[in-house]
Amino acid sequence: MEQTPQTPIYSGFGARTTAEDIVRGTDLSGKTAIITGGYSGLGLEAARVLAEAGAKVIVPARSPDKAQAALASVPGAELEELDLADPASIDQFAGRFVESGRPLHILINSAGIMAIPEQRDERGYELQFATNHLGHFQLTARLWPALKRAGGARVVSVSSGGHAFSGIHFEDPLYRQRPYSKWEAYGQSKTANALFAAELDQRGKAYGVRAFSVHPGSIVTGLSRHLSDEEMEAMGALDEQGQRVFSEMTEERKTIPEGAATLVWCAISPQLDGKGGVYCLNADIAHLVHEDSSASQGTAGVRPWATDGQAAARLWSLSEQLTGLSFL
Template identity: 70%
Template sequence: MQRIRNNELTIQAPIHSGFGPRTTALEALGGEDLRGKVAIVTGGYSGLGLETARVLAESGATVIIPARTPEKARASVSRIPGAELETMDLLDPASIDAFAQRFLNSNRPLHILINSAGIMASPLARDKRGFESQFATNHLGHFQLTARLWPALTKAKGARVVSVSSRGHRISGIDFNDPNFEIREYDKWKAYGQSKTANALFAIELDKKGISYGIRAFSVHPGTIVTDLSRNLSDEEMRAMGAMDENGKRVLNEYNEEFKTIEEGAATIVWCAVNKQLDGMGGVYCENVDIARAVPADSPQPPGVRPWATNPEFAEQLWELSEDLIGVKFPV
C-alpha cells in the first residue's frame, strides 16, 4: 500500500534495514547520540517500556516516565540514569491533562513520545467516562495525551511519536458503531485487537497531520514477550501460547522470529523513535526492526499488517470518533 502525505510518499513495505528479529534495542539505536533530546515513555517502568526508557536514557536522552502508581514504579525507574518519574493514569482524563500541563510548564520541547503502556485481554471494565478499558487505555488515553503535548512536540522541530500496536490487530478492526461494547457482547480478544488496530490507524492520521510541523508517527509490533501485560491470561492460555515451562513458570520455551527477549522486543520501538534510517518517513506499521509488509485480509501467515489497520479513510474516521468521544481536539 502507498500513501502520499503532503507530497511525500510513504510505502508500507520493508526497506531492508539490515536488522531483524534478533536485533536488540541498543543495536537498533544505530549509534545515535541523544544528548539534548527529551522523551516521554508511557509504561516506562516495566517490560518493553522499561528497556526502551533505559536505552534512550543511557544514550543521553532525558526520559520522563509517567506511572499510575509512582511508588510501585520507583525501584525500577531508579535504575534508569536521570529518569524523571511522574504521575498519570490513562483511564483518568483529568490525570492525563494534569501530567501534560506539568510537562508543558517546564517549557521543554518533546522530541520523542512513546505510547507504550497498555492492557491486554482484560475482563470487561470501563473508565470514568464509560469507555471500554482496553480501547480507553491503549488508544483514547494516548490520543488525549498526544493532543495535550502537541505544543511541546511542535517545539522540538523534529519529533517522533511511536504507538506500540501488536500483531493482535489482525483479530479485529474498529467497530465504529459500537467501539465500547455497549451493544455487542464483550469479547476480551476482539477488544484487544480493536485497540491495537486503533494504535496503527492513529499513527497514520497523526503522521498526516503532523508532517508540516516536523512530527512523524509510527506504529510498532514488538513481538511476543512474556511481560506483565499477560497478567490477565490464565495458565491454560499461556501454556497454549508456548509461554509456560514444565514447572509452571511463565516464560517462553523458545525464541524465534515472533518470540523475543525484552531487549529484542524493544528494538523496533527504539528504531522507530530515533534511527536515521526512517528520516523523512512516517505513517507506517513496523515489525522486526523494519517496515512491515502489507498483506491481504485473509493472509494465513502471522507477519504483516492487515488492510483495516492501514486504511487512511478508517484512520480519519477513527480520529474524528476519538475527538468526539473524549471532547479533545488537536490544535491542527
C-alpha cells in the same frame, strides 16, 4: 501529501536485533523523551537505552512509588504520575510538562492492557479502547505544543500483531450493544494504535512531527497477567515448572531487549528520516498482508484495515468526539 509505502526498506536489522544494537554509536544528548509504560517490560528497556545514549527520559506511572525501584536502571529518569484511564490525570501530567517550556523530541506510547475481563472507565467507555487508544490520543493532543517545539519529533505508537483479531467496529466501538470479547476488544485497540499513528503522521508532518506504529513481537511481560495458565500454555509460554516463559524462541517470539528494538528504531533511526505513518516490526517497515490471512498469522505483517486512510480519518473524528478534544 506523499505517503510512505507500507513496504520494507531492508534496514539491515532483524528479529534478533536488540534495543542496544539500535542506539549503539548514537548521541541523544539534548533530546527529551516521554515513555508511557516506561517502568516495566518493553517501555523500561526503551527508557534505559535512550537514557544511556544521553536522552532525558520522563516516565509517567499510575503508581510512581511502585515504579521507583524499576527506574533505578534508567540514568537521570524523571518519574511522574499519570493514569491513562483518567482524563483529568492526563491533562495534569501534560500540563505540567508543557508549562515547563521543554521541547519533546520523542513520545513513546507504550503503556497498555491486554485481554482483560470487561471493565469500563468513569465515562462508561470499554477499558481496553479507552486506555490503549483514547488515553494516548488525549495525551498526544495535550503534549502537542511540546512536540511542535522540538522542531522535529517522533511519536511511536505501540500496536501489536493482535490487531489481526479485529478492525474498528465503528457502529459500536465501546461494546454498548454487542457482546464483549476480550481478544476482539484488544485487537480493536491495537488497530486503533496503528490507525492513530497513520493519521497523526499525515496531520503532523507539516510541523515536523512524524508518527509510527510498532509490533514489538511476542514477549512474555506483565501484560499477560490477566491470562490463565491454560491460555499461556496454548501459546507455548508456560514451562514444565509452571513458569511463564517461552519454551523456544522463534522469529516472532522475542526477549524484552529484542522486543524493544523496533520501538527505539522508530524513535531515533535516521533510516526513517522523511518517513512516517507506517507499521513496523523487526526494526523495519512491515509488509502488507492479505486481509484473509488468519489471525494466528497476524504477526507476519500488517492487515489492510490497520493502514486504511479512510478508517484512520474516521477514527480520528470518533476520538475527538469521545474525548471532547480537537487538535491538528
